[in-house]
Amino acid sequence: MTTDEMIVRLKATLKERRFIHTMGVANEAVRLAPRFGVDGGKAYIAGLLHDCAKNFSPEQVREYCDRYGLTLDPYSEKEPALIHAFLGATVARVDYGVEDPEILSAIYYHTTGKPGMSPMEKLIYIADLTEPNRSLDLGRSAEMSARIRELVEEDIDEALIYAIGCSVTHVLKKGNLIHPDSIFARNYLIENRRKNS
Numbered sequence: 671m672t673t674d675e676m677i678v679r680l681k682a683t684l685k686e687r688r689f690i691h692t693m694g695v696a697n698e699a700v701r702l703a704p705r706f707g708v709d710g711g712k713a714y715i716a717g718l719l720h721d722c723a724k725n726f727s728p729e730q731v732r733e734y735c736d737r738y739g740l741t742l743d744p745y746s747e748k749e750p751a752l753i754h755a756f757l758g759a760t761v762a763r764v765d766y767g768v769e770d771p772e773i774l775s776a777i778y779y780h781t782t783g784k785p786g787m788s789p790m791e792k793l794i795y796i797a798d799l800t801e802p803n804r805s806l807d808l809g810r811s812a813e814m815s816a817r818i819r820e821l822v823e824e825d826i827d828e829a830l831i832y833a834i835g836c837s838v839t840h841v842l843k844k845g846n847l848i849h850p851d852s853i854f855a856r857n858y859l860i861e862n863r864r865k866n867s
């Protein structure tokens with residue numbers, strides 16, 4: 671499937687504000703790709719598809735999980751906001767024909783993060799928070815995005831530590847479950863920083 675065909679399908683399956691956010695992440699991922707040392711074309715596809723399962727109904731989620739034998743971890747099972755990332759990697763593969771593991775794992779981990787993230791995983795995690803349309807309606811502030819953008823120029827891992835902190839704080843404020851991978855991801859980066867200082 672070409673990227674233009676992906677965009678047509680995304681426009682048909684996502685709510686309007688999610689589609690606008692999606693295009694913002696894809697463009698932001700391309701902009702930041704050289705800084706992260708990743709391929710811009712792959713970054714564009716990962717950005718386009720990162721939220722491809724976001725507006726699935728509970729019935730669709732169940733159908734895909736059953737059909738493709740997906741088992742959700744205990745946190746994702748209880749926290750619908752987490753499911754779209756894990757499911758999105760499968761949807762990108764089966765509905766959009768993406769086979770590249772670098773792209774698929776960036777989609778899979780874009781919400782939780784994980785210890786030892788690859789450059790592409792870091793890029794999509796960050797671009798999801800810094801694309802210019804995000805602060806309009808998704809509970810993130812423009813100041814937070816601006817700070818992450820600044821930090822990315824100085825030190826990618828510092829930007830990630832800050833970004834994970836913002837996401838976890840956001841989830842705390844909402845009173846939702848925190849996925850342990852987010853904590854492990856942050857601990858990993860902080861331990862690394864200590865080792866290197």
Ligand SMILES: [Fe+2]
Pocket residue numbers: 720721724754755780781
């Ligand atoms: Fe997402």
Ligand SMILES: [Fe+2]
Pocket residue numbers: 691695720721798
């Ligand atoms: Fe997103």
